[in-house]
Amino acid sequence: MSRWLKGIILFVVIYGLFSLSGLLFQIDPSWYNALQKPSWTPTGAVIGIIWGILYAFIAGAFTLSWYKHGFEGMSQAFYIVFAINYVTNQLFSFFQFTLKDLLLATIDTAIVAITAGALVLIYRKYSRVSSLMMIPYFLWALFATYLAFTIYQLNSSETLLK
Secondary structure (H helix, E strand, C coil), rough: CCHHHHHHHHHHHHHHHHHHHHCCCCCCHHHHHHHCCCCCCHHHHHHHHHHHHHHHHHHHHHHHHHHHCCCCCCHHHHHHHHHHHHHHHHHHHHHHHHHHHHHHHHHHHHHHHHHHHHHHHHHHHCCCHHHHHHHHHHHHHHHHHHHHHHHHHHCCHHHHHH
16 A cells, blocks of 8 residues: 555544544534523634634644654654543543543543644654644644633533532
8 A cells, every 4th residue: 555545544544533522422502502602613614614714734744743753753742642632632522522521621622732732842843844734733722722611601601500
């Protein structure tokens, strides 16, 4: 199998893995719509489009670095940070939409932002383009953390009563 074909498969697998939480943890629209949210909250459709683009950047950054260095050429620290980022990215939907725990969702989102920022820095060692591709993810994760915290604050009495 050619390296290009392996790269395409790797991209699709990573994209699919990051998309998994949307399938596993469905949004309860009546609960989510009842939450108080700031006026600047993006619509669900906009959030979905942004995540679709970001997942492509995440998968592209990983695939490009793999293409240049192979799996063995990337450090253990990279894989640890990437794994933490992946797991916390997936757990957000579980915390927010299954457990309906806005505080856990906020803390989780902060961890996603921190690890996304770390990945921006770590990727610089492997590929400048990969590092740049991760910046929108880092910025979105910062925004998502602020949004999650704001929603938590606006609904903290409801969260405690659930």
